Amino acid sequence: MAQTSSAEVSELARIGDVDDFREQENERDVDDLAGMKEAEEPEDGNTNLNLLRPGDLVELPYLSSDREPVLAVYVRRIENQLQCYTMHGKWVHRRMQAIHFSIPKFMNPSMLDDLLPHLPSEPVTDEMLDKAQIMDLSVPREVGAKVVTKMVNFWRAAETVYRNNASVLDNAHGALAHPTDLRFGSLERIAMQLLRKKELSEVDYYAVRRALVRGGWGFGYDARDHSRTNVFQIRSKDVTEKIESVREWLREYQEELALRANDSNVDAADSEPRKKLRGAEILEAFLEKSRLLIVESRKSRHPTVPGAGCVGPSLVRIPITKTTKATRTIHSFQFSKTDQAIIRFLELWCVSSSFRHQPRLWGLGPLILRAVGLYPNEGLGLSTAFVFLQEIGVIVPHENRVAHDEHLLLPTSQHSKPLERLSSMVQVEAANPNAKYTDAMQELRHDWKDLDVYCIDSAGAAEVDDGFSLERIPGSLSEYWIHVHIANPTAFLERGDSATKLAAHMTETVYFPERVYPMLPRDMTRKHLGLAKDRPTLTFSARINDQGHVLEVKARSGFIRNVISLTPDELSRSLGLGSTASTDVEVIVGGKLPAYMTRKRDTPKLSPQQKSDLLTLHQLAGARSQLRQQAGGLFLEMNHPDVSVMESPNFPGLGWSHPSRSVARHIEGDPVICMRSQTYQGWFGTKESGTNMVKEFMLMCCEIGALWCRQRNIPILYRGTVQAPETMSADVYKREILDPSKDENGIPPLEVSRGYISTIGMVLLTTAPTAHRFVGVPQYSKVTSPLRRYGDMITHWQIEAALREEAETGTSLVGSDRADYLPFSKAEIDLVIHRLQSRERLITSVKRTARMHWIAQLFLRAHHYGEAALPETLQVLVYNTHGVTGDVFAFSTEYSTEMKMLSPKPHGLGEAMIGDIWEARIHHVDAYDRWVKLTPIRLVKREAYQEARAASG
Numbered sequence: 021m022a023q024t025s026s027a028e029v030s031e032l033a034r035i036g037d038v039d040d041f042r043e044q045e046n047e048r049d050v051d052d053l054a055g056m057k058e059a060e061e062p063e064d065g066n067t068n069l070n071l072l073r074p075g076d077l078v079e080l081p082y083l084s085s086d087r088e089p090v091l092a093v094y095v096r097r098i099e100n101q102l103q104c105y106t107m108h109g110k111w112v113h114r115r116m117q118a119i120h121f122s123i124p125k126f127m128n129p130s131m132l133d134d135l136l137p138h139l140p141s142e143p144v145t146d147e148m149l150d151k152a153q154i155m156d157l158s159v160p161r162e163v164g165a166k167v168v169t170k171m172v173n174f175w176r177a178a179e180t181v182y183r184n185n186a187s188v189l190d191n192a193h194g195a196l197a198h199p200t201d202l203r204f205g206s207l208e209r210i211a212m213q214l215l216r217k218k219e220l221s222e223v224d225y226y227a228v229r230r231a232l233v234r235g236g237w238g239f240g241y242d243a244r245d246h247s248r249t250n251v252f253q254i255r256s257k258d259v260t261e262k263i264e265s266v267r268e269w270l271r272e273y274q275e276e277l278a279l280r281a282n283d284s285n286v287d288a289a290d291s292e293p294r295k296k297l298r299g300a301e302i303l304e305a306f307l308e309k310s311r312l313l314i315v316e317s318r319k320s321r322h323p324t325v326p327g328a329g330c331v332g333p334s335l336v337r338i339p340i341t342k343t344t345k346a347t348r349t350i351h352s353f354q355f356s357k358t359d360q361a362i363i364r365f366l367e368l369w370c371v372s373s374s375f376r377h378q379p380r381l382w383g384l385g386p387l388i389l390r391a392v393g394l395y396p397n398e399g400l401g402l403s404t405a406f407v408f409l410q411e412i413g414v415i416v417p418h419e420n421r422v423a424h425d426e427h428l429l430l431p432t433s434q435h436s437k438p439l440e441r442l443s444s445m446v447q448v449e450a451a452n453p454n455a456k457y458t459d460a461m462q463e464l465r466h467d468w469k470d471l472d473v474y475c476i477d478s479a480g481a482a483e484v485d486d487g488f489s490l491e492r493i494p495g496s497l498s499e500y501w502i503h504v505h506i507a508n509p510t511a512f513l514e515r516g517d518s519a520t521k522l523a524a525h526m527t528e529t530v531y532f533p534e535r536v537y538p539m540l541p542r543d544m545t546r547k548h549l550g551l552a553k554d555r556p557t558l559t560f561s562a563r564i565n566d567q568g569h570v571l572e573v574k575a576r577s578g579f580i581r582n583v584i585s586l587t588p589d590e591l592s593r594s595l596g597l598g599s600t601a602s603t604d605v606e607v608i609v610g611g612k613l614p615a616y617m618t619r620k621r622d623t624p625k626l627s628p629q630q631k632s633d634l635l636t637l638h639q640l641a642g643a644r645s646q647l648r649q650q651a652g653g654l655f656l657e658m659n660h661p662d663v664s665v666m667e668s669p670n671f672p673g674l675g676w677s678h679p680s681r682s683v684a685r686h687i688e689g690d691p692v693i694c695m696r697s698q699t700y701q702g703w704f705g706t707k708e709s710g711t712n713m714v715k716e717f718m719l720m721c722c723e724i725g726a727l728w729c730r731q732r733n734i735p736i737l738y739r740g741t742v743q744a745p746e747t748m749s750a751d752v753y754k755r756e757i758l759d760p761s762k763d764e765n766g767i768p769p770l771e772v773s774r775g776y777i778s779t780i781g782m783v784l785l786t787t788a789p790t791a792h793r794f795v796g797v798p799q800y801s802k803v804t805s806p807l808r809r810y811g812d813m814i815t816h817w818q819i820e821a822a823l824r825e826e827a828e829t830g831t832s833l834v835g836s837d838r839a840d841y842l843p844f845s846k847a848e849i850d851l852v853i854h855r856l857q858s859r860e861r862l863i864t865s866v867k868r869t870a871r872m873h874w875i876a877q878l879f880l881r882a883h884h885y886g887e888a889a890l891p892e893t894l895q896v897l898v899y900n901t902h903g904v905t906g907d908v909f910a911f912s913t914e915y916s917t918e919m920k921m922l923s924p925k926p927h928g929l930g931e932a933m934i935g936d937i938w939e940a941r942i943h944h945v946d947a948y949d950r951w952v953k954l955t956p957i958r959l960v961k962r963e964a965y966q967e968a969r970a971a972s973g
Contacts, residue, residue, distance in 0.1 A: 071782065072097075073745045077126035077171070078104060078119050080112065081377070089233065091171045094122070095132055097746045099143045105135060107171035109164050113144045120246045121229060123222050127170055134163050174223065181215075181227035188214050189231035193238035193260070200258045202429075202436045206854075207232075207250040237263060237378045242427040244865070245858040253426070259364075263381070266365040269358075270384050272299025273391070302358045307391055309353055313412040313684050314394050316352065320688060321417070325884045329403030329948020330877070331410045331417045333885050338689035340614045346667040346691055352413060352684040360681045362388070363414055367679060370405035371415065372424045372435075403948035413684030416677045418691060418877055420534060422870045428862060430530065430537050431522070434678065439525065446522045450541030457512040457548055461577035461820055464827055465556060472630055473505055473580045474637075475551060476591050476714045479621050483507075483529075483538070484551045485807040487583065488717045490633045498566045500640065504721035505557040505580050507807050509540060509549040510816040515843060519544065520813070527859040529808035532870040534665040534674040534691075538808070545807050553583045558816055560721045560728070560803065568643030573724040575819055584630070588711045590623050594631060595638050595713075604699045605915055609878055609887040610692035614669050617694065634713075641716035648719070652754060652780075653796020659916045661697035663874045693878045700897060700913035702767065718804045719795060725803035725815065730789045732822055732833040735846040736815045737853060739800045740790025743781040750793055753779040761965055769965035770899065770935040785811075785853040787846050811856055817843050872950040875917050879952045880945040890942065895960060896921060898936040908932045910940070910954070917952075924956040932956070933970070935963040 072078065076094045092104035092112065101113040182189060192214055197203065205213075211220055211228040232239040232252055238260045240253040276297045322332030340346050355363065366385065368374040375381040386400035389408060398404045409415045422428070426435045431443035449455065459465075468489070475487035484507070491501035513520050523539045530537040538545070551557065557580050563572040586594070626634070666672050667689075674691060729736045743750065748757075753776055761772045768776075780793045789799035803819075806812040822833055825841040839845065844852075882888035896910035896919060906923040921940050924932050932938065940954035962970070 071742075071744060072102065072119070072122060073124065074129040074132060075125060075127045077123040077174070079121040080104065080106065080114065080118070081120060089230075091175055093127060093132065093167060093171060095135065095139065098141070101143050103139060105132070105139070105164065105167060107168055107175060109161070109168050111139050113140070117243075120241070120243055121250070122247055123226070126174075127167070131167055131170070135167065138163060174226070177223045178227040178230060181224055182231060185215060185227070189228065192228075192231055193235050193254070194257075196254050197238060197257045197260070198254075200256050201438050202256060203254040205252055205254060207252065210252060233377075236260075237375065237381055240374060240377070240426070242858075242862070243376070244427075245861060249854065249858045251855075251858075262361045263365060263368070266361050267381065267384060269299035269302050269362075270387055272297040273303040274387070276300035303362070303388075303391065305356070306359050306362050307388075309355075309359065310392060310408070310412045311394060313352060313686075314392070314408075317411040317413070317686055320686065322885055324407055325880070325945075326397050327399075327403070327944060327946060328880055328884065329406055329946055330880060331407055333881055333887065334417070334688055334690050336688040337611065339611050340667070340669050340692065342669050344669070345689075346610060347687050347689040350686045350688060352686060354683050355681060363409070363412075363679075363681050366405055366409055367414070367424070370402040370409070371419075371421045371679075372426045373402070374426055403946070406948050409679075413686045414679050414681060416685075416687050419677065420532060420870055420873045422866050422873060423532065423535070425862075425866060428530075428866055429525070431526075432537070432676065432678070442518060442522055442525075446518050446541055447543075449518060450543040455544075455548075459511050459556060461508070461511040461556070461558075461823070464577045464823060466559070466576050466578040468503075468505075468557075468559075468578050468580050468582075470582050471503070471580075472633065473583050474591075474634070475583055475585045476588055476711075477585070479587050483542075483545045483807045484585075486718065486721075486804050487551055487580070488637070488714075490637050493563070499563060499571065500566075500636065501561055501563050502637070502640065502717060502720070503559050503561045504717055504804070505551065505559045505578070506721070506804055506816075507545075507549055507551045508556045508558045508577065508816070509545070509806050510813050511556060511558075511577065511820060512549060513813075515817065523810045523813060527810050527856060528805075528863055530863055531867055533663040533874045534870075536673070539810060540807055550807060551580070551583070554579060554581060558803075558806075558819065560725050562720060562724045564640060564644075566640065566643060568640060568645075568647045570720070570724060570727075573728050575725065575728045575823065577820070577823060584624060584626075586624060587621075588714070591634070591713070592711070593623075594626055594634055604697065606694065606696050607878060607882060607888050607890070607915075608692065608694045609881040610690050613692065613694060614666060616670070616672070617664065617666065637717075638713050641713040644716045644720055645712065648796035651796035652750060652793055659698045659701065660871070661695045661875065661915060661917050663871055663878075664694045664696075665691050665874055666694075667691040690881075693874055693881070695875060695878055695915070695917075697916045700911065700916055719797070721804050722800050722802055723795075723797045725819070726789060726799040726801035729801065729815070729819065729822075730799050731835070733835075733837055733839075734818050734822055734833075734842065735787040735839070735844070735849050736801050736818050737811045737849060737856070738786050738789045739783055739792060739802065740786060741781045741793040742784050742790075744778065747779050747781070750776065750779040750781070763964070769963045770897075771933075771963075772965065774899075774934070785857045787849050787853070811852075811860075814844060814849065814852065869950065872918065873947075876945055876947045876950045876952060879942070880947045883942050883945055883952075893939050893941050893957060894919075894954065896938050896940055896954065898932050898934055898938065900934060901932055908938075908956075910938065912952075913937070919952045919954055921954040921956055924959070927956055929956055929959065931970075933962065933966045935966055937961040 072094045074094060074096055078092050078094050079089045080092050081089045090106050090108065092106040095103040095105055095111075097103070098113070100115075102115070102119070103111065103113055105111050188195070192210075195214065196205065196210065207225055207229055208220075210232070211225050214228060214231075215224060217224065229250075238255050240255060241251065242249075276299070279294070279297075317331065320335055322335065324330070324332050338344060338346050338348065366388065369382065369385040375385075385402075385405055389395055389400040389404055392408065395404050395408070398407075406415075406421070410417050410419070423430055424433050426433070429435055429439065431439050434440070471489050471491065473487040473489050475484050477484055486507070487505045489503040489505065491503060493499050493501065519540060526537070526539040529539045540549070549555075557578050559576055559578050561574040561576075562570045564570050664672055665674060667674055726736070726738055758768050758772055758776045761768045777794070783792070783794060784790075791798050792800040801815055802809060802812050803815050804812065806816050821842050826833055878888075879890075882890050891914065894915075895913045897913055898908055898910050898921075900909040901907070901923075902909065906925075908921040908923055910919050910921045911917070912919050919940075921932070921938065924930060924938070937960040939957040939960050941957060942952060943955045944953045945951075946953060
């Protein structure tokens with residue numbers, strides 16, 4: 021590799037303008053509640069931790085479309101800012117989410133030592149964040165020369181690879197894209213296919229990456245996790261050609277406007293009539309039709325609130341009755357093929373945000389909105405485009421755009437034709453009344469006979485996949501067997517079946533308030549594979565003592581006969597713990613709830629022995645919880661609202677509402693939205709309830725399932741915590757900071773708790789057992805939900821193969837290193853993990869975002885349109901602050917939901933600190949960005965810990 025001269029380094033490190041690396045506005049929703057969400061197994065921890073180490077090479081993308089990304093070396097973390105030093109000899113502080121690509125161990129961290137005295141040692145101001153600054157001019161340039169030289173040499177080597185393979189790399193999309201279908205590929209596989217080399221270097225990979233990023237819209241990636249996956253979307257030739265056509269039409273439209281302006285300055289008598297450019301004709305025809313549709317829409321809906329990002333509610337109200345839905349559809353104009361292309365362009369811009377990293381395409385959307393001429397009081401950005409598509413009848417007024425995420429790629433999102441075909445085929449197969457299911461574990465099933473199996477789930481649960489039992493040990497008053505019975509679909513499905521192929525894509529069932537997207541077909545799980553009387557199970561058993569210690573574990577296939585179904589509220593009341601179903605707050609917009617939402621169900625009658633068993637189980641669950649806490653387990657649990665959406669008299673949720681691109685479709689009426697929530701009780705779930713029992717036994721099941729596999733050296737999807745670099749040891753943090761900060765009730769301050777979660781690290785999937793500090797167990801693997809998680813299915817397949825092998829050989833596999841009998845090798849599971857981890861994070865995020873969408877819809881209709889009474893002011897708990905925007909992220913104590921509060925400082929009210937309780941007033945609801953926005957009024961309460969910090973300055 022050629023050396024770079026000092027003169028060249030000087031040129032690269034030249035004095036110049038500040039480089040702006042800020043992300044485009046609204047790049048992503050801020051996910052600051054990681055580790056504070058409700059979950060059956062609340063162990064996900066912080067998924068946004070910085071895993072970079074000093075000396076790693078990172079790529080910093082520019083906002084400007086005419087600037088190449090810049091290489092930089094990661095120097096260190098300063099609080100929540102990442103300090104980097106660029107190949108131009110400038111330092112920059114960034115947020116972790118802005119790093120999309122990195123190369124670990126690029127240089128020895130010692131090479132950075134001479135830089136440190138000349139770089140900021142404190143966080144920079146909001147104005148300086150994400151902007152590269154040149155080092156102090158008094159510092160000799162040679163201080164950074166060796167660091168710059170190494171990066172420049174890498175950059176130039178990548179440029180050489182690019183030039184040597186320019187004909188291939190410049191035509192990468194043509195070589196890789198399918199004519200009509202969406203494809204995916206990792207950077208590694210794409211590079212191997214394009215460069216046709218057996219061994220590739222980091223320089224080769226980076227050269228290919230730059231080619232893909234330069235390649236335009238044909239290649240896309242999910243910025244939320246791209247730094248870990250390096251996976252690219254390869255969009256079809258068909259869709260890229262259509263987008264290019266729209267871009268050309270818009271160019272011709274602009275040219276036509278310029279020509280007309282010129283024509284007006286020329287005497288018409290002296291000039292020949294000029295033919296209008298085709299692109300201008302296409303766009304003007306679309307605009308004319310759109311204006312008529314918008315005028316018609318505004319006759320039937322309340323005026324749109326400026327900045328709301330959503331049309332107003334319908335002026336026509338349709339109550340839900342036994343025979344009527346809350347909405348009805350009215351069709352209007354047909355859309356031509358060219359109209360449909362423009363509509364698809366706008367959808368990709370504002371619904372699925374597919375142009376996020378393509379500023380040249382991103383900037384064309386406002387041109388269309390400006391040409392419409394009917395949005396004088398609105399910005400011409402994404403939310404206005406979303407309103408426009410609603411008003412011309414393409415998307416429904418209450419559309420949840422989360423479902424259109426092209427990286428989530430739900431089968432109904434219309435991003436992938438092969439996926440749509442696979443989904444349709446699976447649904448047909450599952451609905452076949454003559455479908456046969458062969459039980460691979462039939463000969464090994466244990467009959468649990470009259471043992472009581474308690475299945476705890478909501479009354480309307482779509483799929484039941486777990487239950488638990490207590491077996492008393494004769495002669496012992498301190499030891500018990502606890503059996504956790506799990507639905508067993510993998511005994512009937514093989515990994516190559518169409519249903520399991522779809523499950524592998526889905527990764528898990530996706531729950532939105534308006535619709536459930538099941539991983540396995542409902543017809544299959546409800547009729548054959550869900551947990552119920554006389555159904556097959558895979559049972560995980562633990563012999564434990566009354567202190568909660570596990571003494572022995574078993575796994576076996578079986579049948580359950582005696583199922584007792586209880587709701588969490590019924591379980592709590594049977595334990596004498598009171599009701600968990602009490603709703604402190606209920607807000608409804610859109611009318612009365614249909615009958616199925618208010619119908620009471622008969623409470624099962626429990627015998628004295630069953631009540632005694634449940635009390636014993638409750639006590640054992642409490643012992644298990646204590647053990648986990650002693651092991652350092654900590655997770656913040658919040659009540660979140662139960663949001664229901666309905667339009668039908670017969671079932672909850674909404675019907676399908678695909679974008680209507682062939683004909684304009686306007687909706688009369690609006691769905692009913694109901695939010696039920698409990699008021700804030702505390703971050704640590706101190707209220708005792710039956711749900712704690714369910715959670716503890718599911719966590720125990722995951723622990724003993726992992727232990728059973730660990731004893732046999734079976735590669736499965738273990739989950740464990742990895743400490744983030746540059747953070748204090750979790751043990752030291754707990755001993756020196758967390759424990760001393762606890763109040764008289766043993767509760768630490770919120771900010772200290774969040775800090776502890778960061779020291780615990782990040783939950784990662786691996787084929788080797790690893791301690792899970794967040795849960796507080798030595799090994800862990802999810803095994804309790806094979807009906808709705810593909811990772812659980814893989815582990816079940818592995819365990820079943822081991823059970824069959826032990827039965828056939830008559831020999832235990834404990835301590836064995838054999839793997840020839842397993843359906844999945846370690847290498848195969850490693851490949852699964854690479855995709856599964858990022859997809860699980862995505863699904864966790866979008867489920868929360870979907871709930872926020874409907875909460876925003878509800879507050880929009882209640883606050884701006886008066887459909888429900890709201891209090892004059894709210895009290896909110898601050899859980900984070902955003903240094904760049906100044907926003908304060910808060911949690912409503914009345915509604916137990918997230919909101920965004922303006923910074924109190926400009927209002928003369930001082931700083932907001934994590935853990936504060938503030939009084940605030942709703943001033944606006946942004947339905948597009950899904951936030952209820954508040955104006956601060958006064959500080960109500962501050963934690964003593966923060967008071968002391970404020971007093972000390």
